[in-house]
Amino acid sequence: MRIATWNVNGLRARLDFIKLWLQARQPNVVGMQELKTPEDEFPYDFFADLGYRALVHGQKSWNGVAVLTNLDSELRQSGLPGEADWGARLITADIDSRLEFTTVYCPNGKSTEHEDYPNKLTWYDSLHSHWQTGDHSHRVICGDFNVVPAPLDSWRGEQADGDVFHTEAERARLQQLLSTGLTDLYRQQYPDAQTFSWWDYRGGAFHRKQGLRIDFILGSEAVAGAVEDVVIDRDFRKKQEGLTASDHAPVYADLRL
């Protein structure tokens, strides 16, 4: 089974680009974030023509998450309980009774001084609390976590410590989630590699190798033990056939499931 996460930065503006990627990589399950699309404008038919069913938690203008899959699927959860005011940021699906698949778009926080920052921490606490209610041996939570786990994951290394995305408080929240028995599948596979998943659109950041790794696939023990490989698909951060890429690369993992 090939599973993936991708912050697409505007689904409707990215449709043709997403199609190229789906055809090139042929994933079985994709968690998408930042749809910026209301549910009633979601292009279900576009994905059906490509062989994918979409489970969608959308909203107008901002946020929004969805699961695409070409396997049997059932919606399990739409929205993080208690956090509806902070936007459409979580969706969970059962995939073929083999995998419970959750994708999230964690709040940004903007800066450590901004009022959104403490709310980001609170949102993470709610996510941790919600995650503990589950009882599933095979489960994944993937998405755009908006936290840089370690200096290795930032182009600025330790210089960035303390800035938003790089604070001890944010890293502690991510660790709290991991402590429920989750493994960062990319880091498990490549303990010392520096590969980013996001690059700023401005100033040639991609070509200057100025990025962050903030998009993860986290798996339970049974999933982490079933990993064949994990790829941060940076080719698809580049323009494809004249089409503009998202500022995030897709990340995918192949599982023996």
Next chain:
DNA sequence: ATGGCTCTCGCGGAGAGA
């Protein structure tokens, strides 16, 4: 030095992203 791109909403330019 200046938020230096890209998206949405909606028709001008502001807000958000990270």
